[in-house]
Amino acid sequence: MPEGHVTHRIAGMLNDQFSGRVVESSSPQGRFSDSAARIDGRVFDAAEAWGKHMFVGFEGMDERVNIHLGLLGKFFFTAGIEPADVPATGAIRWRLGVSARDGDPHGSVVMDLRGPNVCELRTPDEVDTITSKLGADPLRGDADPERAWARVRRTSTPVAALLMDQKVFPGVGNIYRAEVLFRHGIDPKMPGKFLRREEFDAIWADLVALMPLGVRDGRIDTVRPEHTPEAMGREPRVDKHGGEVYVYRRAGQPCLVCGTPVALEEFAGRNLFWCPSCQPRHRRRRANA
DNA sequence: CGATGATGAGCAC
């Protein structure tokens, strides 16, 4: 259930909680037996996030475990992973590839990984290959927006597709895509080459500002102060995705800004949400290329 | 109690 904020949030939690600890690892479903066996009994070193990918390293081991949650994967921790819940001494246990039928993590089991797309060992070269194919991650301090702009400015690909392209905006997923386009009043179907530089800069700056809030809070909130439930005197959003948003999964409901029903269309196999009024169909513009 | 869909993405055609 992850966009990049989840990957970065969990990498931070692992580093906070498990640094220097001996990890005992199993793969109850057998799907990730190789990875589990390789790290079993090793000392956790550090986890690093790149977009939606995570790399988990152990002392004395060049390879790292590459985890990608896909659409359905999720981490579970004992009782919210407060320090008090992690046994102070001895080995801690991770279960890589379990289901709800195996029960929630308990006792010395402090972390479960359910349903990830990927949980594989990677050599340093393989890690480089993966990360070199990703664009500049707005959640990484060293991210250079010129890499994304170089692609955006010269393609007829719609911005809605570019935002989902991990080679351009790694870590961005369906929620951040819909919300950032809404926040800047941009037609999702606008070709990248029609995006003005100042619009691109505003989108990039917004991702750099918004995504860390998702990392901090563990949910995606994108509404501006004047559109919060308190400010508008409306009921808060109740669905379990949690965050207060403008258009994501609000098809048919009135736009929080103008009241127009939020639109929904299947686009490249994914649900695309937008406000037809706040994000009017683009007029042809001078191309950037 | 089966069907559905969902914050993803690689691959075949």
Added chain:
DNA sequence: TGCTCCTCATCGC
């Protein structure tokens, strides 16, 4: 573009 894989809450009968 469509199929595939993964999990499980939610929905309709």
